[in-house]
Amino acid sequence: MKDIMNKGLKNFRDIGGVNSSEGYTVRKGMIYRSDALCNLSDENLETLQNKCHISLVVDLRTDVERGERPDVTTDRWEYVHLQLFHESVIGVTHESGLMGIMDNILDIAEIYERMLSDPSCILQLKRIVEEIINYEGAVVYHCTAGKDRTGIVTMLLYSLLGVSEEDIIKDYLLTNRAFSAYVDVVYATMLKMTGDEIKADKMRRSCIADEAYLKNALEYIYQNNGSIKDYCIQTLGIAEIGIKRFRDRMLREGNVEA
Numbered sequence: 670m671k672d673i674m675n676k677g678l679k680n681f682r683d684i685g686g687v688n689s690s691e692g693y694t695v696r697k698g699m700i701y702r703s704d705a706l707c708n709l710s711d712e713n714l715e716t717l718q719n720k721c722h723i724s725l726v727v728d729l730r731t732d733v734e735r736g737e738r739p740d741v742t743t744d745r746w747e748y749v750h751l752q753l754f755h756e757s758v759i760g761v762t763h764e765s766g767l768m769g770i771m772d773n774i775l776d777i778a779e780i781y782e783r784m785l786s787d788p789s790c791i792l793q794l795k796r797i798v799e800e801i802i803n804y805e806g807a808v809v810y811h812c813t814a815g816k817d818r819t820g821i822v823t824m825l826l827y828s829l830l831g832v833s834e835e836d837i838i839k840d841y842l843l844t845n846r847a848f849s850a851y852v853d854v855v856y857a858t859m860l861k862m863t864g865d866e867i868k869a870d871k872m873r874r875s876c877i878a879d880e881a882y883l884k885n886a887l888e889y890i891y892q893n894n895g896s897i898k899d900y901c902i903q904t905l906g907i908a909e910i911g912i913k914r915f916r917d918r919m920l921r922e923g924n925v926e927a
Contacts, residue, residue, distance in 0.1 A: 678713065680704040680815035680847040683721075684823060684840070686925060690831035693920040698722070699807055700919070702823050704815035704847075705730065707738040717809070718745050727800055727810040729753045729818040738813070751797045753818045754783075754790050777817065777875055778885040784821050785889055785900070795905040798825055802907075802915035816844045816878055821886065828897035829912050830919055834887060844878040 681704065685697030701721060706728075709717070717723045728740060728750045735750065742748050784790045801808055801822070812818035820841050827837045860869035887897075894900040901907040 678703055678706070678709070680844055681809075682840075682843065684826065685919075687827070687832050687836050687840070688924045689920055690833070692922060692924055693831065694923055694925050695827075695830050695832065696919050696921050700801065700826065701807070701809040702815055702819050703809050703811040704819075705734075705738055705811055705813050706740040706809075709741040714741060714743060718743065721809075722807045723809050724806040725749065725800075725804050725808040727751055727797060727808060729797065729810060729812040729822070731756055734813055749800060751793055751800065753793050753797065753812070753821075754787065777879070778882045780817065781821060781882055781886040782889050784818065785886060785904075791904060794822070794825070795907065797822055798901065798905060798907055799911065801826065802829070802911055805918065814844070814848065814876070816848075816876075817882075820844070820878065820883065824883065824886065825897060825901060829901060830916060838880055838883055841883050842878050842880065848876060 680702075682702060683697050684700050684702055685695045687695045689695055698721070701723065706726065723746055725747045726740065726742075726749065728735065728748065729752065730750075731752050731754070733756065740748065784794070797810070801810060810819060810822060823840065824837050827840070857869075859872040860866060863869065890897050890900045894903055898912070901912070902909060
């Protein structure tokens with residue numbers, strides 16, 4: 670979808686076309702992950718509707734984020750807001766501005782763990798995963814950059830479909846291709862504002878997809894539940910029949926060549 674990637678969306682992609690276990694491939698054209706849909710041109714909208722056939726948008730952002738950068742909407746798709754977390758869950762408050770945020774924000778790996786363990790996040794993750802796996806049309810889910818919240822949801826969906834940890838991490842790291850130039854600008858801007866290399870690097874690291882972040886999330890689940898499927902069933906309360914239907918709909922026989 671290069672026409673979308675280059676015009677309005679930086680981190681949009683189909684999660685399909687990836688090998689699953691036991692000789693299956695994840696079906697294309699059904700589930701997409703993205704950054705925020707706030708800068709869509711008419712051409713972008715046309716592509717999402719008529720080429721991707723998207724009929725459901727799941728927005729994982731906070732109320733504050735949505736207010737600052739509302740998604741482009743259309744009467745041709747359903748829009749569902751399922752806020753994964755409140756700012757307070759990850760230690761962010763907006764009253765003190767950018768510098769206050771940088772002083773208080775948690776390490777990204779810890780944020781991922783909180784998304785998986787905080788009771789309010791668990792409730793929202795259940796709703797998000799169920800919304801996506803039970804929807805039979807084409808769906809796109811997104812946060813702001815399409816990296817952290819979107820990355821965690823993708824990890825859960827891929828695992829339910831039997832995608833390997835290696836391929837889950839490969840997909841996660843594709844975000845860096847989309848935001849490499851932006852990350853350099855963020856570092857330079859923060860360094861100029863503060864003169865503090867540690868704070869500038871902290872900001873830079875918050876903007877990248879680091880394999881260690883996702884591996885920490887995976888390790889948390891392995892230690893507490895044994896597998897991601899068990900996490901989804903035991904902790905989130907996802908029905909096994911729903912998972913089976915999701916797999917039946919999304920998996921096709923045969924693997925794609927590497």
